[in-house]
Amino acid sequence: MRPVERELLARLDASREQSIAFFKQLLRHPSPNPPGDTRAAAAFLERALRDAGLPPKVFAPHPHMPNIVASFDGPAAGRHLVLNGHIDVFPVAAHEWNRDPWGGEIADGRIYGRGACDMKCGLASITLAFLHLHAVRRHLRGRLTYTAVSDEETFGPWGARWMFQHQRQLMLGDCLLSGEPSSPLCVRFGEKSPIWIAISVRSKGGHGAYTHTSESAIKIAGAIVTALEEVTELPVRAPDNLVAMFRDARIAAQIDEGCGVGHAQYIGRPTLNIGRMSGGLKVNVLPSACRIEADIRLPVGMTREEIRPVLANIIARFPQASWEELSPPEDVPNWSDPAGEMMQIIQDAVLALGRRRPVPVITLGATDTRLWRYAGVPAYVYGASPETMAAADENVVIADYLHILKTHVLAAARYLGTG
Amino acid sequence: MRATKSDLLAAIDRDRDEIIAFLSGFVQAKSPNPPGDTRGAIGYLTRFLEAEDLPFRLLAPEPTMPNIIGTFEGGAGRGRHLVLNGHVDVFPVDATERWAYDPWSGAIAEGKIWGRGVADMKAGTSASVFTYRYLYRVRATLKGKLTLTCVSDEETFGPWGARWLIEHEPEVLGDCCLNGEPSSPLTVRFGEKAPLWLRVTVRTAGAHGAYTHASASATKLAAEIIQQLETLTGIPTPAPPAVAKALAEGTAAMEAAMGGGAARIAQQVTLNIGRIEGGLKVNMIPGVCTFEADVRLPLGYEKEHVLPHIRAILARYPQATLEEITATKPCWCDPFGPMMGIIRANVKALRGFEPSPAVSLGGTDARLWRQRGIPAYVYGPFPTGMGSKDEAVMIDDYLHVVRTHVLSAFDYLTS
Numbered sequence: 001m002r003p004v005e006r007e008l009l010a011r012l013d014a015s016r017e018q019s020i021a022f023f024k025q026l027l028r029h030p031s032p033n034p035p036g037d038t039r040a041a042a043a044f045l046e047r048a049l050r051d052a053g054l055p056p057k058v059f060a061p062h063p064h065m066p067n068i069v070a071s072f073d074g075p076a077a078g079r080h081l082v083l084n085g086h087i088d089v090f091p092v093a094a095h096e097w098n099r100d101p102w103g104g105e106i107a108d109g110r111i112y113g114r115g116a117c118d119m120k121c122g123l124a125s126i127t128l129a130f131l132h133l134h135a136v137r138r139h140l141r142g143r144l145t146y147t148a149v150s151d152e153e154t155f156g157p158w159g160a161r162w163m164f165q166h167q168r169q170l171m172l173g174d175c176l177l178s179g180e181p182s183s184p185l186c187v188r189f190g191e192k193s194p195i196w197i198a199i200s201v202r203s204k205g206g207h208g209a210y211t212h213t214s215e216s217a218i219k220i221a222g223a224i225v226t227a228l229e230e231v232t233e234l235p236v237r238a239p240d241n242l243v244a245m246f247r248d249a250r251i252a253a254q255i256d257e258g259c260g261v262g263h264a265q266y267i268g269r270p271t272l273n274i275g276r277m278s279g280g281l282k283v284n285v286l287p288s289a290c291r292i293e294a295d296i297r298l299p300v301g302m303t304r305e306e307i308r309p310v311l312a313n314i315i316a317r318f319p320q321a322s323w324e325e326l327s328p329p330e331d332v333p334n335w336s337d338p339a340g341e342m343m344q345i346i347q348d349a350v351l352a353l354g355r356r357r358p359v360p361v362i363t364l365g366a367t368d369t370r371l372w373r374y375a376g377v378p379a380y381v382y383g384a385s386p387e388t389m390a391a392a393d394e395n396v397v398i399a400d401y402l403h404i405l406k407t408h409v410l411a412a413a414r415y416l417g418t419g
Numbered sequence: 420m421r422a423t424k425s426d427l428l429a430a431i432d433r434d435r436d437e438i439i440a441f442l443s444g445f446v447q448a449k450s451p452n453p454p455g456d457t458r459g460a461i462g463y464l465t466r467f468l469e470a471e472d473l474p475f476r477l478l479a480p481e482p483t484m485p486n487i488i489g490t491f492e493g494g495a496g497r498g499r500h501l502v503l504n505g506h507v508d509v510f511p512v513d514a515t516e517r518w519a520y521d522p523w524s525g526a527i528a529e530g531k532i533w534g535r536g537v538a539d540m541k542a543g544t545s546a547s548v549f550t551y552r553y554l555y556r557v558r559a560t561l562k563g564k565l566t567l568t569c570v571s572d573e574e575t576f577g578p579w580g581a582r583w584l585i586e587h588e589p590e591v592l593g594d595c596c597l598n599g600e601p602s603s604p605l606t607v608r609f610g611e612k613a614p615l616w617l618r619v620t621v622r623t624a625g626a627h628g629a630y631t632h633a634s635a636s637a638t639k640l641a642a643e644i645i646q647q648l649e650t651l652t653g654i655p656t657p658a659p660p661a662v663a664k665a666l667a668e669g670t671a672a673m674e675a676a677m678g679g680g681a682a683r684i685a686q687q688v689t690l691n692i693g694r695i696e697g698g699l700k701v702n703m704i705p706g707v708c709t710f711e712a713d714v715r716l717p718l719g720y721e722k723e724h725v726l727p728h729i730r731a732i733l734a735r736y737p738q739a740t741l742e743e744i745t746a747t748k749p750c751w752c753d754p755f756g757p758m759m760g761i762i763r764a765n766v767k768a769l770r771g772f773e774p775s776p777a778v779s780l781g782g783t784d785a786r787l788w789r790q791r792g793i794p795a796y797v798y799g800p801f802p803t804g805m806g807s808k809d810e811a812v813m814i815d816d817y818l819h820v821v822r823t824h825v826l827s828a829f830d831y832l833t834s
Contacts, residue, residue: 093699093706093707096706118627192629194702196701198701205807207780207781207802207806208781209691210677210678210780210781211690212678212680212681212684218645218692219646219692222645223646225639260630260633262633265632266631266632271629273631273636273701274638275628275638275698275699275702276697276698276699276705277638277641277642277695277696277698277705278696278697280694281694283711283744284616285691295629295701295702297629326701364627389626389627390628390630390703391624391625392706
C-alpha cells in the first residue's frame with residue numbers, strides 16, 4: 001500500500017462519525033421521485049463542496065432537478081476518472097413503514113431511510129471520497145470529476161440524459177465509478193435493459209349484478225397479467241464468456257449472497273413486474289376500463305426489437321386491450337469488460353481492506369451508468385446491498401457504508417496513480 | 420272492469436300531459452347518490468302533495484336525506500293496508516360520458532323522457548305519487564289504508580331512507596308493499612338476489628421492479644385470486660321449489676327484460692370485480708393491491724353458503740386479508756300471492772299479455788318489507804340506460820306503469 005493510500009485510510013478512520021452523520025443528513029433531505037424535487041438535498045451537497053473549496057457548477061434545466069458537477073486536477077497530467085450518483089429516490093407509501101422514511105434513524109448497526117440503498121449510501125460515499133481525494137490531490141495524477149444528478153428513478157429527461165445531451169464534455173472521462181447498489185460482495189459491470197408498457201382494457205360495463213351483459217375489464221386484465229408471464233420463458237442468446245461466468249457455481253453463490261437468493265438465476269432471463277393495476281368505479285358497477293403497467297427487464301442477448309412482437313402477439317389474444325410503450329429511450333443492454341482494469345482495481349482494493357474479493361455481476365435494474373457505456377466509457381459500480389431497495393424500512397449496514405467509502409477512495413486513488 | 424276503474428283510467432288519460440310533465444320536472448330535480456342530497460327532489464314532491472291537499476309528513480334523521488310518509492284511511496270499513504314505496508335518489512353521472520340529451524334535462528323527445536334516474540326510479544316513484552293522489556280522491560270507496568313512502572338513501576343501501584323508516588315507523592309496515600323499480604312491463608318481481616360485497620387486500624414486501632425474486636407481487640397475487648374466485652359461480656344453488664316453479668314460468672320474460680342469460684344467472688352466484696388498485700410506479704414491485712368484489716346470492720342462499728369457499732381460496736394466499744363491506748340476505752315472497760295475481764290481471768287487461776313472476780338481479784328496498792314477512796312486489800319500466808348513459812323511459816311504458824299501479828292498488832283495497 002502506497003503512503004498516500006495509508007494517509008487516506010487514516011483520514012477516513014479519524015472522520016468515521018462525520019461520515020456517518022453526513023450520510024444521515026443526506027437521508028433527512030427527502031427527494032422522492034415522483035415528484036422529483038431534489039433541491040434541498042442538492043443544496044446540502046453543494047454546501048459540502050463549497051465548504052471544501054470546490055464550488056460546483058449546477059445545471060437545472062428543470063428548476064426542481066439540479067445536476068451538480070465539480071472537478072479538480074492533480075499536479076501532473078494523467079487519466080480522467082468520473083464519479084457518479086443520483087440524488088432522487090423512490091417514493092414512499094408511509095403507512096407501510098415502521099420507521100420514519102426520512103429519519104435516517106440508526107439502530108442495531110443499520111441506518112434507515114428511503115434511498116439508503118438506492119442510492120444515498122453510494123452518493124454520500126462518492127461525495128466524501130471526492131473531498132478526501134481533493135485534500136491529497138498533490139499525490140494524484142490526472143483529473144477527478146464528481147457528478148450528482150437528478151431525475152434518475154424514472155429515467156427522465158432532466159438528469160444525466162440532459163447532461164449528456166448538453167454538457168457532454170463535463171461528463172465524459174476515461175472511466176466511470178458509480179456508487180449504485182451492487183452489494184459489497186459484487187462489482188457491477190453491466191445491466192439488463194428495461195421495457196415498460198401500459199395496457200388499456202375497455203369493455204361495455206353496466207350494473208354489477210348483470211354479469212351476463214358485459215365482459216369485465218378487470219377480469220380480462222387479470223387474464224392478461226397471467227398471459228404476460230410467458231415472456232419470462234423466452235430463449236436468450238447471450239455472449240459465451242458471460243454465459244460461462246454466470247454458470248460458475250462459486251460466482252453464482254456469491255452473487256446470491258450479496259444481492260439476494262435467486263439473483264444469479266435471473267441475470268440471464270427476462271423478468272416481468274406488474275407495477276400498477278387500476279380499474280373500475282364502484283364495487284357494484286361492472287368495470288368498463290382497467291389499466292396495467294408492466295416492467296420487463298431484458299438480459300444481455302435480448303433486445304427490445306425482439307420482444308415487441310412477442311408482447312404484441314400476447315396482447316392481441318385480448319381484443320378488448322390496446323397497449324403503448326412507456327420505456328426510456330435507450331434500447332440496448334450494455335456491459336463493460338468484466339476483466340477490465342477498474343474491475344481489478346476495485347477487487348484488489350476490497351481484498352486489501354480485509355473483505356472477500358467481490359465477483360463481477362450484471363444487476364437486474366438499470367442505472368445512469370448505461371449512458372457512459374453507450375459513449376464508450378468503461379463503467380463499474382460498487383455500492384450497498386440492494387436487499388431493501390424500494391421496500392419499506394429500506395436500510396444499509398453502517399459498517400458496509402464505511403467499507404464502501406474506503407473502497408471508493410482507494411480505487412480512485414489507485415486509478416489516478418500517484419505522483 | 421267496474422265503473423270506478425274506468426273512471427280512474429279516464430282521469431289518467433285526461434291528466435296525461437300533467438303526468439308526463441311531472442316526471443320531467445322530477446328528473447330535473449337532481450339527486451345523485453353519492454352524495455345523496457335529495458332535498459330538491461323531495462321538495463318537488465312535497466310541493467305537489469301540498470297543492471293536492473294530500474296528507475303527509477317529513478322525516479329526516481339525516482337532514483340532507485329527507486323521507487315522505489303519508490297515510491289515509493278508506494271510508495268503506497276495515498281492510499288491508501297497502502304501502503307504496505319509491506326512492507328519489509339516483510345514480511351519479513360519469514362526467515366523461517356524452518349523453519344524447521343532458522342527463523338532468525328530463526327532456527321529452529322521440530316518445531321518451533330522458534335523464535339520470537328516470538328509469539331507476541323516478542318513473543316508478545311518480546307512479547306511487549299519482550296512485551296516492553287518485554286513490555285519495557276515491558277513498559270513500561276503499562277499505563283499509565293506503566300509505567305512501569318516498570325515500571332517500573337507496574342507491575348505496577344506506578341507513579337513512581327506507582331502512583330507517585322500517586326500523587322506526589310502524590306506519591310503513593302494512594300488509595303488502597308495491598314498488599315501481601324498473602322490472603320492465605314483462606315481469607313482476609317477487610324476490611331479489613342479495614349483494615355480498617367484499618374487499619380483499621394483498622400485502623407483500625415490495626421491491627425494485629427488476630428484483631422479481633426478492634418479493635412476491637401484490638398485483639400478480641391479486642390477479643390470481645380474482646381468477647380463482649370465479650369458481651364461486653359454479654357452486655350449486657338449486658332454487659327452493661316455489662321459486663323454481665316461478666322461474667320456469669318467467670324464463671322467457673326475464674330474458675327479454677334483463678338480457679339473454681338473465682334467467683340462468685338469476686339462480687346462480689355471480690361475481691363482479693368492481694374496483695382494483697395496486698402499485699405506485701411501473702418500476703416498483705407493488706407492496707399493496709386492493710380489489711372489491713360484488714357477489715350476488717340467489718334466492719335461498721345466504722353468505723354462509725359461499726364464505727367457506729372464498730376463505731378456502733384466500734387461505735392459499737397468506738398475504739391476503741378479507742373484509743366484508745356489506746351483506747344482505749336474499750329473500751322473496753309468494754310468487755303467486757294475491758297482489759301478484761291482481762297486477763298480472765290488470766296488465767293483461769291493459770296490454771293483452773300477462774307479465775311473469777321474476778327475480779330481480781339487483782337490490783331494491785322491497786327486500787326490507789320481505790325480510791319482515793310482508794309481501795312486496797315490483798312493477799316498473801324497462802331499465803334502459805340504468806347506471807350508464809342515455810337512461811330513458813318510453814312515455815307509453817311510464818303511463819302504463821301509472822295505470823297498473825293505480826288499478827292494482829284500487830283492487831287491493833276494494834276486494
